[in-house]
Amino acid sequence: MSGWLDGNFVSVIDGVAFGLLLFTIAVGLSLVFGMMDVLNLAHGTLYLAGAYVAYALSDGTLWGLLLALLAGALVGTMGGAALTFLTQPLARRGHLDQAVLTLGITFIVADLLAAAFGGDVLPTDPPTALRGTVDLLGHAYPVYRLVFIGVAAGLALLVYLVFERSSLGALVRATVADRDMVRALGVDIRKVLYGVFAAGAALASVGGVLGAPILGPGPGVDETVLVLSLVVVVVGGLGSVRGALAGALLIGQVQTLGVALLPEYAPFLLFGTMLLVLVVRPHGLVPSAVRA
Amino acid sequence: MSPYATAGSMTRRLSVTAVVGALALAPFVLGSYAVGTLSRILVFALLALSVNLLTGLTGLPTLGQSAYFGVGAYTSAIVATRVTDVGILQLLIAAGVSALVAVPTGWLAVRARGVVFLMLTLAIGEIVYSAAVNWKSLTNGTDGMSGIPPVVPLPGMPALELDGLVYFYVLAVFLLLFAAVSRLGSTSFALALRGIRDNEPRMRAIGYPTQRYALTVYCGAGALAGAAGSLWVSVQRFVSPGDAGFEIAALALLAVVIGGSGSMWGACAGAALVWLTRDYLGNLEAVAGRGPLLLGLLFVIAVYTLPRGLAGVRIPHRLTRKRTA
Numbered sequence: 001m002s003g004w005l006d007g008n009f010v011s012v013i014d015g016v017a018f019g020l021l022l023f024t025i026a027v028g029l030s031l032v033f034g035m036m037d038v039l040n041l042a043h044g045t046l047y048l049a050g051a052y053v054a055y056a057l058s059d060g061t062l063w064g065l066l067l068a069l070l071a072g073a074l075v076g077t078m079g080g081a082a083l084t085f086l087t088q089p090l091a092r093r094g095h096l097d098q099a100v101l102t103l104g105i106t107f108i109v110a111d112l113l114a115a116a117f118g119g120d121v122l123p124t125d126p127p128t129a130l131r132g133t134v135d136l137l138g139h140a141y142p143v144y145r146l147v148f149i150g151v152a153a154g155l156a157l158l159v160y161l162v163f164e165r166s167s168l169g170a171l172v173r174a175t176v177a178d179r180d181m182v183r184a185l186g187v188d189i190r191k192v193l194y195g196v197f198a199a200g201a202a203l204a205s206v207g208g209v210l211g212a213p214i215l216g217p218g219p220g221v222d223e224t225v226l227v228l229s230l231v232v233v234v235v236g237g238l239g240s241v242r243g244a245l246a247g248a249l250l251i252g253q254v255q256t257l258g259v260a261l262l263p264e265y266a267p268f269l270l271f272g273t274m275l276l277v278l279v280v281r282p283h284g285l286v287p288s289a290v291r292a
Numbered sequence: 293m294s295p296y297a298t299a300g301s302m303t304r305r306l307s308v309t310a311v312v313g314a315l316a317l318a319p320f321v322l323g324s325y326a327v328g329t330l331s332r333i334l335v336f337a338l339l340a341l342s343v344n345l346l347t348g349l350t351g352l353p354t355l356g357q358s359a360y361f362g363v364g365a366y367t368s369a370i371v372a373t374r375v376t377d378v379g380i381l382q383l384l385i386a387a388g389v390s391a392l393v394a395v396p397t398g399w400l401a402v403r404a405r406g407v408v409f410l411m412l413t414l415a416i417g418e419i420v421y422s423a424a425v426n427w428k429s430l431t432n433g434t435d436g437m438s439g440i441p442p443v444v445p446l447p448g449m450p451a452l453e454l455d456g457l458v459y460f461y462v463l464a465v466f467l468l469l470f471a472a473v474s475r476l477g478s479t480s481f482a483l484a485l486r487g488i489r490d491n492e493p494r495m496r497a498i499g500y501p502t503q504r505y506a507l508t509v510y511c512g513a514g515a516l517a518g519a520a521g522s523l524w525v526s527v528q529r530f531v532s533p534g535d536a537g538f539e540i541a542a543l544a545l546l547a548v549v550i551g552g553s554g555s556m557w558g559a560c561a562g563a564a565l566v567w568l569t570r571d572y573l574g575n576l577e578a579v580a581g582r583g584p585l586l587l588g589l590l591f592v593i594a595v596y597t598l599p600r601g602l603a604g605v606r607i608p609h610r611l612t613r614k615r616t617a
């Protein structure tokens with residue numbers, strides 16, 4: 001291995017890790033909107049909540065991380081259920097009202113979290129067992145990030161299998177395609193909605209727990225995460241699991257390589273990528289088959 | 293655009309005169325802090341009018357007008373420190389640069405409708421924000437740009453050092469732009485935009501290039517937001533990335549939603565309400581530092597209790613529109 005790739009090897013692998021993190025977060029946003037037609041601008045807040053859970057429960061042991069993962073999943077599930085409950089009355093009024101409501105929730109929760117944890121970014125260390133670096137093709141690379149890549153890739157596979165290969169996923173997709181038909185078959189549509197929303201929200205919070213050592217909790221992180229997720233969803237294609245993965249990996253590379261190579265112009269690279277993708281494929285890289 | 297546009301009634305003229313009169317006399321009654329707040333409200337109302345052009349009139353919900361507000365503010369700050377302290381020149385250049393930035397960004401955004409439009413504008417706003425943070429050679433990064441000289445409204449006039457005098461400059465520009473946008477409301481162009489909002493496929497079917505109309509109003513709204521950004525710098529004499537940030541964009545959209553999408557007066561009233569909540573309530577002893585919490589509550593309460601905004605409260609017979617998103 002030589003030349004350009006060698007010089008940027010760490011950035012490229014970081015990009016994979018960041019891309020998988022973005023996938024874990026964004027896939028919930030994509031499914032909840034693309035499938036259930038609910039716009040949730042509080043999605044970044046779910047990540048932030050998970051990241052604070054990780055900060056609060058991390059004690060340097062693997063048990064601490066596992067506990068944080070469970071607590072994060074619980075927080076996310078409850079948050080998702082609460083958001084479904086709050087947005088339901090607005091379903092007929094359109095997305096603008098959903099946007100305003102979820103923005104309001106963002107402001108409230110961000111303020112409460114800042115009151116509880118202060119206004120600084122809190123560095124969150126991975127468990128002791130996962131600290132340090134390993135040799136990866138001649139480069140020192142943090143162990144935690146490699147483990148993270150493995151775990152997040154497993155999550156991505158799980159989401160894909162449940163959603164595209166299981167009868168549960170078929171039920172969700174059928175609900176999107178023909179709500180009345182599914183209702184006529186005796187399925188409680190609201191349960192599907194609550195389930196998808198809670199699962200998507202739990203993924204975002206679990207992403208927050210796992211991502212805390214990479215993108216730690218602090219004021220403004222919710223916004224950053226929300227915007228990156230939205231970009232991933234738009235670039236990848238609304239409501240598509242494979243689209244979210246493709247978009248996330250692409251944006252992950254743009255963000256890490258862009259910052260490494262052209263720090264001053266990195267923001268424009270993000271915009272340029274979005275522009276380029278949408279010019280070539282107006283509905284995203286992998287448009288949803290159900291909803292296109 | 294305004295539901296009263298064709299009325300031209302006596303009451304309408306009287307209320308306009310009363311509002312303008314009260315705004316003109318305000319500095320003689322109010323203290324300097326209140327006058328400063330009023331200046332900021334007028335600037336913010338212009339930004340809300342810009343959002344209203346897109347969201348209320350054309351049915352394009354935007355969370356990215358902070359981008360053009362920020363571009364206008366930074367342009368104005370750079371022009372003021374390096375070229376000229378003449379306010380009207382800063383204003384025109386800021387509006388022009390913002391409109392120019394709106395061409396490629398708007399071209400991307402108007403390819404989408406509804407929520408995807410909202411997402412794209414949000415991303416555009418965030419990218420301009422991070423440009424303001426990262427492009428240090430031009431913007432001075434997170435420190436922001438300070439030491440901006442006091443504004444000289446027109447060539448030959450004295451520099452406005454006092455808050456009260458800056459207020460009159462802001463008020464004059466506000467009234468001029470408000471009148472211009474209001475005049476636009478009665479044109480066939482605005483009718484076409486409303487047609488796009490209510491039934492775009494039909495507008496396209498009868499031969500309107502709806503995409504071009506959407507891009508045109510997008511650039512116009514960008515110029516208006518840029519002008520507001522320029523005024524902002526004249527008032528604050530300081531600009532930082534926060535001025536181009538997500539919170540400003542969210543507040544501007546909230547102002548329009550609270551005011552009642554589509555009404556210019558509603559947008560301005562919404563802007564005042566939002567700004568007072570943020571600026572005044574946030575500074576009260578009892579809730580010290582809890583400004584964002586109150587704002588969030590305002591968002592939540594507004595969306596549940598005012599389905600058609602302040603303007604909707606006063607006009608019960610308003611036609612129910614199709615979903616805007």
